Amino acid sequence: MPELPEMENYKLLLNQYILGKTVTDVQINRVKSINVPPEDFIRKVKLHKITYIERRAKHLLFYLDNGNILLLHLMLGGWMYYGGAADKPKRTVQVQLSFGDHHLYFIGLRLGYLHIHDVKRTAEVLSELGPEPLSNEFTMEVFQTLIKMKHTKLKSVLLDQNFLSGIGNRYSDEICYEAKILPMRGLDQLEKDEVIMLYKSIKEVLKTAINNGGYMEHPFFKGDTLTGGYEALLNVHGREGEICKRCGSIIQMENISSRKTYYCKGCQI
Ligand SMILES: [Zn+2]
Structure with a gap:
């Protein structure tokens, strides 16, 4: 999606x-x-x-x-x-x-x-949608406040459109990887520096994906070379069994909240 x-x-x-x-x-x-x-x-x-x-x-x-x-x-x-x-x-x-x-x-x-x-x-x-992750209003303070109200798994929270809007199954995996945090961790277990890392990763992954045209498989017009460029840059999502670019471990997949979730146990904790 x-x-x-x-x-x-x-x-x-x-x-x-x-x-x-x-x-x-x-x-x-x-x-x-x-x-x-x-x-x-x-x-x-x-x-x-x-x-x-x-x-x-x-x-x-x-x-x-x-x-x-x-x-x-x-x-x-x-x-x-x-x-x-x-x-x-x-x-x-x-x-x-x-x-x-x-x-x-x-x-x-x-x-x-x-x-x-x-x-x-x-x-x-x-009206029910959560904040836009790339807006100026979505500050670290806002994120810390939102997170305190949640006690579920990180993956589920990132997918929750009322918590934060626009993130789905692929980018939630990529954000967790970028932050070096396992997606099944409970939000209440996160250390303060992990929350900061997570916040930065949300912005970073989404911005990089936009700059590279996202992952749509079809071009938008004849000769469009931008759209879909991020597909090749995905680090974990859809890469079960492949080698992690960061640590060399094998990428794994499991269902979390009935969604296919990809991660690396070697470098995400
Ligand atoms: Zn790794």
């Missing part, structure tokens, strides 16, 4: 390609991917300009010039592609937004969705 860095990468690219552009056509191939009857959706989106694009947690928000917001969550398996009809990926497209002769294709939206809301409703939908 795309996490914070993947959605941030999409946001940066979408800002280059569709910001300020008018949606000239809308095609809905899967009604379940939207939240209103198709005719209502089309009426609210078609011939309206994209005025602002922002990310909140794993969501993207496309602001329209009529005050409505398209709220996207790709969930498991969703991705986007931007290009002309000749470049269209050979996949089923659930929703298509056209900008003249270029199109934004939403693909793999099974659990994922593209909903339309007004500003108030959008705020309600997102």
Whole structure:
């Protein structure tokens, strides 16, 4: 599932390609991917300009010039592609937004969705989310306060969107590795210097992932060499049986809170 860095990468690219552009056509191939009857959706989106694009947690928000917001969550398996009809990926497209002769294709939206809301409703939908880990508001003091309220395993807490937003299964493993802490440790067992290390690792891993295009397997446009560049840089996630780059031990996997969790026992304590 795309996490914070993947959605941030999409946001940066979408800002280059569709910001300020008018949606000239809308095609809905899967009604379940939207939240209103198709005719209502089309009426609210078609011939309206994209005025602002922002990310909140794993969501993207496309602001329209009529005050409505398209709220996207790709969930498991969703991705986007931007290009002309000749470049269209050979996949089923659930929703298509056209900008003249270029199109934004939403693909793999099974659990994922593209909903339309007004500003108030959008705020309600997102109201339970925890702080953005890369925001200035997410300080060490805030992190220490949040952590004191939790007594569960580190892995579970990092995945909890109400605790901290945007981190999922892959980056939680990478953050624990970067911090040299085992993901099954209880938060109440962490030493003060480990909490500091964890805080720094959250920021560091997410920033590095954004700078390297996240791990999406599909490019966003023809010739896109940035998107997905972080896949090769993952240290532990999906690398069971491989050798740890830091200490030479074998990477292990076990289920924690029913999520596949990867770690190195040689250098994470
Ligand atoms: Zn190691």
